[in-house]
Amino acid sequence: MQVVATAGHVDHGKSSLVRALAGAGPGGPPGRSLDLDVAWAALPSGERLALVDVPGHERFVPTMLAGVGPVPAVLLAVAADEGWMAQTEEHLAAIDGLGVRHGVLAVTRSDLADPTLALRQARERVAKSGLRGIEAVTVSAKTGDGLDALTAALDRLVARLPVPDPGAPVRLWIDDAGAGGAGTVVTGTLAAGTVAVGDELVLTPSGHRVRVHGAEVAREGVERVSGVARVSLEVRGVPRGRFSRGMALVSPGRWTHTASVDVRTRFGEASGRLARQMTLHIGSAAVPVRLRPLGPDTARLTLNTRLPLHLGDAALLRDPARRAVAGVTVLDVRPPTLVRRDAGAARARELASWPDRPDGARILRRHGVLRRAELAVMGCAEPPSAVEIDDEWIADPGRWDELRGRLSAELARHCAANPLAPGLSLEAARLRLGLPSRRLVVALARPPMRVQDGRVYGPVPP
Template sequence: MFVIATAGHVDHGKSTLVRALTGMEPDRWAEERHRGMTIDLGFAWTTLDDEHMTAFVDVPGHQRFVTNMLAGVGPVSAVLFVIAADEGWRRQSAEHLAALQALGVRHGVLVVTRCDLADPGPAIEQARERLRDTGLAGMPAVAVSAASGRGLAALRAALRELTRALPAPRPGPARLWVDRTFTVRGSGTVVTGTLGSGTIAVGDELVLEPAGRTVQVRGLQSLKTKVERAEAVSRLAVNLRGLGANEVRRGHALVQPGAFAQVATLDVRLVRHPDRLPSHLVLHVGSAAVPVRLRMLGPHAARLTLTTALPLHMGERGLLRDPGAQHIVAGIVILDTMPPQLHARGDARRRATQLTGMSDRPDAVADIARRGAVRREALVTAGVLAHEAEVPADVVAVGEWLVAPALWKTWVSALSAAVDEWAAANPLSPGLAPEAAAGRAGITDLRLIGALMADAGLVLGSGAVRRKDAKIRFPEPVRRALDVIRARLREDPFAAPSAKELTRHRLSRQHLAAAVNAGLLCRLAPDVYLLPDAPAEAAHRLSGIDQPFTVSQARIAWGTSRRVAVPLLEYLDNQGTTRRTGNTHRLSGSPYCSWAFPP
């Protein structure tokens, strides 16, 4: 299916032309037929060839109904531009052209109507002059009279050529901008709109935005024909299950779950705008019209803050309208739906320079390079990636993150430097906690640190990031004191030094913790330290006594005091070497497992 919107000044015969082409009455309200003027959107369709249906969105031409006109033109990529031969180019002709230019519409047919009332030549020449230097310059022109039928065959031929030349819909997730909503007895709420991208099928779950509500497709009609599935571009009526007609209106959108972010702040490129713009405008995208606050960043760059978030992708186009003057003041191209905050002096100027260099179409590699690191999901919902499995070339992919190579190298270098600086300043603890290491290196997400450690030649030991060959460096007096204690423990494995003895040797808790990390001592409890192989020797001695045994029997087997025996038994229990039952213990049936300590 092809969808084409009408455009042109009020009372230039747009609706009459659509009626003549399709044999259908596009106008919707009795008031419209009574007044002979289109007020709201109308829809009609016909078959221009044997294969494809062409639908027409008939828009009002009167200035007072410019909002309705934009709701119809917004989701459409081709236009039937209508000018009356007896009146020529008029004010709303220029207004509609400005809207089409700003939206990037480049395909259409120029139709000069009422050629039975005046020579169409001057109107065609006038229109071609106005269309010069626009995306619609050079589109074919056809003179018709809807009353007599003159030129309609030529117009049909021109429309067939137009539809053949239309580019295929841009691949993307499903999104349908709602332009009508009503209730059908026995079916419930029905919305209509133009499906500009993606596919919708009966039974699909979609998200109604901006409410963020999940809804189910109960039924589909395309041009009053029931279908099970519809692809872009299509005019659709969608029957939604469990939704009241008062809960959805024009400007809402049905979108594929997980495919769009709700955007309330965006940076844009301004297209065809005056030197001065008011700060409060209305943004038109699709069928939506949302008040926005505009902040100029540069001559052609601005930030928009929306009063209502919309499901938008980067690269989309929209229009800015002055609500007071009721006319289009600028077009926009959405450059960034995840813009950075602007706080420091000069941020706006630097941001404008950055925006000036950005492409109108999303570029994943450039976007990742600009942000440094970004989650895959964010790029999918911004329309930069088609799906989360897509990985652009020359990008570092780690889990949910995509990282620019330059930033990755910076992180690797910063992580190495942070660990080395810490080790130099802390000889007793050369490893840096992962959280601290990530913070010092400016790493976005702690979950990235594993891959960064590998690239930096670092390892994780005892819960700390360190060099593979990092060793604890004890001051010489501390080393001598540890040697004395270890020598005594080798002679009597369970004669743990007392707190006073440790103090006398000037061994602080930091020194003792470092000794444990270095594998020189094993800590059983505060101020209770043995050699690392003491638990294995303890289990060996317990194997020679009757099972089960009491704490006193274990203490005797070890030749030590309760100060040592109680925490040693708790240690063995925790390791699964022994098992406690009531007031007794016994060796476990499983073989004793040796303890592994960091080197």
């Protein structure tokens, strides 16, 4: 299964289109998820497509973003008799900011007006976005004209969409929750990974553990489901009423739960011109944030709650007052503190060379030494070049050599100042090197350095 969300101006025929598509297959009529409607359509290839129908009114942009946020593709609707509208433009900007690069353009209500002008106008606007080159069709949900062409276009779209890793960590953003059986039924779009009945997941941001007691896809019970899919899960372990839109169910120990991130911004102006108080939209979450500009296209975001994030996550910053949006990419989920006067400028210079999705080698180079598990929860693979210190710790080769040199220098200074007590305690050495564990000091103390009785000694004088 794949999942596609609608987008477009209010009353441009999105819901009618979804009903017409779902009516052609076994999915049946749409089901409501709060103010998101969901329907399922059968495609000519035999694939089943979940359609998330979002509201088009400007007052419901946060709801629209909750529906579009976790999906890989959109069905952008533009009415033939009205053409491109302000809300169409805002929806396109949001889609672009979220990094959605797949979709189909549908010029609707073609029975009410010649769709030629609206089609040309929409293609021109879309060509300036990440959706450039998407297939376009004209259609009338009322008469059925073009419906087969649209279904075929959606089938081709689904065939082109990347298949996510079924072994990836689960992060199910919740957009609806209600009573179900002895537990709670939560609904959302599973973007990647696999959920099976019996699995244990963590509810964020509370951190409570829940057990999956049932799963449904397209109203049919299943034992396991892999993304991308529209799913409903019955979970137990947390009292009813504790679930709400914007929370997420995640694989334990696979995500960084953070309230501070460094991001790259994609906007028509420098980060310094963005509002200092904005809303971060990711998945179905909408979180107030405080923005501190770093470089022209980088910023530090301080969130009012912790979110489960990975490096490379795409999100959206929105300023409701200006109706302005900026796409962002998460560069660091464990950013350094900025306490020195020039720390912000130094951090901006560092981030300027980083790609939108930093790899494990770059992150390890910044930290110097990390636990293997720390790289995993940041969403990074262990680099082949890493120094394997022991079963728990790894290090960047350059930083490890630098630390060994610093330890030798610290021992020499200590010995010169304290000739009658030449050894440096493991704890003192750890603090001077800024290391998180004494085990790392022991690993650094290779000959001619040595460890004896909890102290580190330099080379024995001749």
